[in-house]
């Protein structure tokens with residue numbers, strides 16, 4: 001059962017303006033004290049299982065600690081660490097994630113994943129599985145590797161959500177238990193709140209039914225006194241003795257509300273009313289986030305894009321975007337070669353070839369600064385570029401919306417290492433935009449020049465064979481009977497960056513010595529859905545297990561095609577290729593008010609990127 005909210009939606013609020021009527025999701029100060037901004041449901045009741053937000057993307061940040069190790073003196077300041085998700089969270093198979101990526105991949109999730117807060121007892125949304133695709137680009141497109149393949153992170157309601165209610169996503173218990181220095185000992189769902197409810201119910205029962213008290217004439221004030229003392233004792237123990245007790249921390253500080261809280265569902269919901277805002281408040285303090293939705297871009301080679309969900313008048317807000325700042329663009333370098341150092345450890349070859357993390361393409365930069373400003377917000381990361389046909393621009397948000405507007409007047413070195421966000425931009429319509437129009441901004445002349453050069457120099461035939469398909473595409477096609485699988489007589493899959501495997505459960509039932517999935521090749525097709533297969537078995541033929549494994553080959557007859565799957569070879573995906581386009585979006589000159597104050601000289605690689 002859910003408590004009913006104390007604030008009510010007045011009819012006059014709803015009819016204030018069109019945006020208030022239509023806006024389905026708001027960005028506004030969170031109901032959690034000191035939590036910054038949060039996301040709220042707008043003017044609609046959401047039933048359980050309804051979609052709350054559509055199609056967010058995930059942008060992989062690959063093995064960053066390895067790439068920057070011993071290179072930057074201060075690694076502490078990577079603000080994205082507070083906004084990214086461990087790739088394990090998403091239940092990807094190894095094939096989906098790419099074998100080389102499994103070891104250390106963080107996923108920036110710029111929509112709900114970054115903008116919504118987590119309040120473990122009031123989680124009201126969960127996400128659908130992520131989809132993986134190259135957005136339908138032709139195989140020879142210069143756009144491959146320049147945008148993320150991970151998309152479709154839609155969130156649905158796990159409980160009914162009222163209009164104006166804050167949206168809470170689960171960051172997972174580990175997020176809080178590993179950050180006690182920031183959050184203290186927060187109660188966790190189920191066990192801690194249930195125990196707290198039990199303590200409070202027991203206390204109330206003792207007081208209600210205590211015979212001694214009744215014998216003394218059922219003295220109401222005496223009962224209240226005892227109950228007050230008991231509560232004060234519990235709070236004292238919790239604050240001064242066991243402040244690490246998550247259970248005691250669930251006991252409300254205000255004794256007068258305890259009975260209501262227990263009646264309304266228990267301590268887990270004690271902040272429920274606070275988390276539901278009046279729509280008038282949201283209109284005043286918040287900004288609409290769902291004026292855009294994801295779709296296939298109308299621009300060739302651009303991948304996905306953002307489209308207006310409703311009419312947006314000239315000067316109207318398209319989307320708000322708080323900014324994650326990175327003081328030094330070199331944080332985003334990815335070295336492409338490995339070498340062994342004097343201790344025989346594999347390390348990045350810092351003199352060798354390098355490229356940039358994909359997220360660079362989603363961030364704003366200025367050619368005279370090392371600063372990167374990476375926006376988050378609902379789907380605003382999907383806004384593409386057009387020099388001629390832009391209909392939107394960025395501008396600094398009003399001061400009162402930003403936590404630290406004063407940063408704009410201070411040198412980066414003063415605030416660049418701050419471990420929280422402080423700035424925000426708004427995407428604003430430069431003309432009337434009709435529903436379903438693609439939202440486009442001008443990324444700036446540096447970007448345009450870089451893209452034009454990329455397209456001119458891109459030589460598909462030198463970069464990829466015409467047969468290349470990443471493993472995640474082959475793994476869908478493998479179930480399609482019409483899709484021709486290559487045999488050993490054909491071109492080897494390895495030449496195209498992938499390896500074929502056979503599933504363990506099938507091989508094992510025929511040959512018990514095969515205990516894992518095996519790399520395998522098709523020798524020939526025997527009949528419909530029947531193949532002769534060579535499994536490449538790695539066997540340990542030395543009893544004492546001191547020698548290395550040697551390769552063995554085992555043949556299997558009559559193998560059906562659904563036991564095949566593909567894996568990418570290490571670093572074979574588009575995002576790892578040096579030919580993949582990398583360039584940040586440029587911050588317009590007029591938004592860089594005091595360039596001389598902002599400047600940190602680009603001493604190393606950022607020079608070659610931005611000049």
Ligand SMILES: C[S@@+](CC[C@H](N)C(=O)[O-])C[C@H]1O[C@@H](n2cnc3c(N)ncnc32)[C@H](O)[C@@H]1O
Pocket residue numbers: 057135143146147148297299300301302303304305361362363381382383384385386451581583
């Ligand atoms: C901020 S992201 C925009 C979202 C991206 N299209 C996606 O699918 O995730 C910037 C990237 O989009 C692509 N892009 C944006 N505008 C483009 C354009 N006019 N032409 C080609 N590619 C474009 C480039 O790959 C660029 O690096």
